Amino acid sequence: MSISNSIKIAIMEIEGQLDKTASIEDRLKKAMKLAKNHWLIVDEDEQFKSAVGAVLLKASEEERQIINQEMRILGALSAAQAGIPVNIEAVLPDDVKKSYGLVKLWKETK
Numbered sequence: 001m002s003i004s005n006s007i008k009i010a011i012m013e014i015e016g017q018l019d020k021t022a023s024i025e026d027r028l029k030k031a032m033k034l035a036k037n038h039w040l041i042v043d044e045d046e047q048f049k050s051a052v053g054a055v056l057l058k059a060s061e062e063e064r065q066i067i068n069q070e071m072r073i074l075g076a077l078s079a080a081q082a083g084i085p086v087n088i089e090a091v092l093p094d095d096v097k098k099s100y101g102l103v104k105l106w107k108e109t110k
Contacts, residue, residue: 007050010041014054024055024063028100031055032109048106066098074103 003011014034018027028051035041035051052071056064076091 003053004046006040007046007053010035010038010046010050011053011057014038014050015057018054018058020058024059024100025105027055027058028052028102028105029109032106036109044110048102051106052102066100067102070099070102 014031017034018031020027022030031051031054032048035047035054038047038050041047041050052067056067059067073091076086076088080086080088
């Protein structure tokens with residue numbers, strides 16, 4: 001997957017403003033707030049991806065796995081909504097233990 005230079009810049013700028021010692025939820029909320037108001041990114045999907053990408057840079061391995069799993073599910077749902085055939089059972093793991101509610105956090109930010 002190719003990431004545009006504008007998203008890379010936004011990710012780096014947002015990541016630099018995050019406190020690594022804050023909880024993952026607080027880091028996500030702050031990153032989303034910063035992405036929503038970012039000077040370079042105006043598309044909401046790109047803002048969302050920039051926020052998540054910035055948090056992933058400072059996330060622990062466990063946090064990264066949870067976020068990546070949630071992003072895979074969101075990607076599959078997006079593809080299905082666009083009419084692309086998706087095997088949802090293959091995307092949804094049997095052992096979903098935790099989710100951060102990325103979409104919910106994003107909606108609260110907006």
